[in-house]
Amino acid sequence: MNKKESKVAVVGAGVIGCSWAAYYAVHGLQVNVCDIQEGYQEHARERISVLAAEIPNADVKMAVKQLSFFTSVEEAVAGVDLIQENGPERKAIKQQMFADFERYAPEDALLVSSSSGIVPEDLSVRMKTPERALIGHPVNPAHLLPVVEICGGKDSPKALVEQLENFYRDCGRVTATLNKPIEGFVTNRLQTALVREAIHLVGKGVVNVHDLDQLFMASLGVRWASIGPFLTGQLGGGTGGFRGIAEKILTPLFTSMGYEPVSGETLDMLEQQTTEYYPMDKMKEFAKVRDERQKAVLDIQKNHPLPNKT
Ligand SMILES: NC(=O)c1ccc[n+]([C@@H]2O[C@H](COP(=O)([O-])OP(=O)(O)OC[C@H]3O[C@@H](n4cnc5c(N)ncnc54)[C@H](O)[C@@H]3O)[C@@H](O)[C@H]2O)c1
Structure with a gap:
């Protein structure tokens, strides 16, 4: 065509x-x-x-x-x-x-x-x-x-x-x-998971709408505008890469929040894929680009402030 x-x-x-x-x-x-x-x-x-x-x-x-x-x-x-x-x-x-x-x-x-x-x-x-x-x-x-x-x-x-x-x-x-169909596809499943938790946290009185947005924009918003969650883990897990951060930090977090722990089989698959797409010997290069992108996003936020509510 x-x-x-x-x-x-x-x-x-x-x-x-x-x-x-x-x-x-x-x-x-x-x-x-x-x-x-x-x-x-x-x-x-x-x-x-x-x-x-x-x-x-x-x-x-x-x-x-x-x-x-x-x-x-x-x-x-x-x-x-x-x-x-x-x-x-x-x-x-x-x-x-x-x-x-x-x-x-x-x-x-x-x-x-x-x-x-x-x-x-x-x-x-x-x-x-x-x-x-x-x-x-x-x-x-x-x-x-x-x-x-x-x-x-x-x-x-x-x-x-x-x-x-x-x-x-x-x-x-x-x-x-996508390799196979699933309701909500990938973007909306990810978005739904985040927004559902945001609503839950405000609903439970843990944080207000404004502070949640502030927290998001200054943390995950900057990070995820620059790189995805798996490269984030590969970079954040030190020499252990994504598997390291999953075992050291995600597993206890999942347990304390009442979620099922990630199975050994899934961890093996995640480790295989994260090291395939983000080889450990390239971490310095990935980290450099991550940081340049994050600085650029922070500059954009600074140069385009949100209006005051009044
Ligand atoms: N809005 C978003 O952010 C967004 C993002 C991605 C995908 N989508 C998807 O795109 C689709 C449209 O969403 P939207 O937000 O543009 O909705 P919308 O309500 O703005 O537009 C729907 C349009 O379809 C028309 N319509 C209804 N029946 C029709 C028919 N039989 N033949 C022709 N036109 C008909 C309506 O008159 C209306 O103008 C949905 O499936 C939605 O899930 C929306």
Whole structure:
């Protein structure tokens, strides 16, 4: 599929749909925007232009010319290479949408949902070819944040998932493909774990909302904007790497907080993978980049202070 000649349908023109439409149009794709809300076109066109202008080096005039607007899914998906579905996060609605896509879109079109957490098996229950349902989950704002989390159903051909990976990469996106589907995928499971605990801590009166945010921004926010949790552990565990920190610090913490300890088998797997991706003899180099990134994030926070509440 040649990106320049690709035509996509963006179905559902709310927050994420407009963001995707802006991204695709700026990158030269023809975009059929579709929503069932009466009279949505004017607002959507304006919103997409505003978002397109936020994309570095965008030719907004050209991008707007790439857009066509529809209220019929049947018409919007005719002749497209890919459908990016952005309807409400409700299984019944998405199931009907995917049945319609299968019926009206070309047989070789990629059928992709932006869903935040509904697995392909649930999206495809009304399809004759359920293996065609795929996930291309962006992170809001989708026109700016580069990563797309990809996931096929358990029967989706590998080649189909690779076709989707190539499509996004050709459009300049970074892809992360899950080995198997799971509700909430990876980003939202991580986010949910953190936010659930934040709500629990405030709810129990341990800390207030403001102090929790302050703590987060000055600690984990800086760290995790720079490197991920496993490289953090590999660097923080001294000569023992991730396994060292898991045994010395995480295991007693898990026990005191009432969580199951990590099994020896999982620890072996984590050690094998952390040393494969982050070799111990490269720790100095990784630590240097971590610190440069952390300083850069701290500078950005300092130069862009939050407004006062009054
Ligand atoms: N908002 C986020 O931060 C975010 C981030 C990543 C993924 N997502 C996912 O993207 C999807 C859309 O979320 P959103 O926040 O843009 O929702 P939204 O409510 O802003 O937009 C949904 C749009 O879908 C339209 N719609 C409803 N039924 C339709 C149909 N049958 N055909 C065409 N359009 C229809 C609605 O009129 C509305 O404009 C959800 O699956 C959500 O989980 C959202």
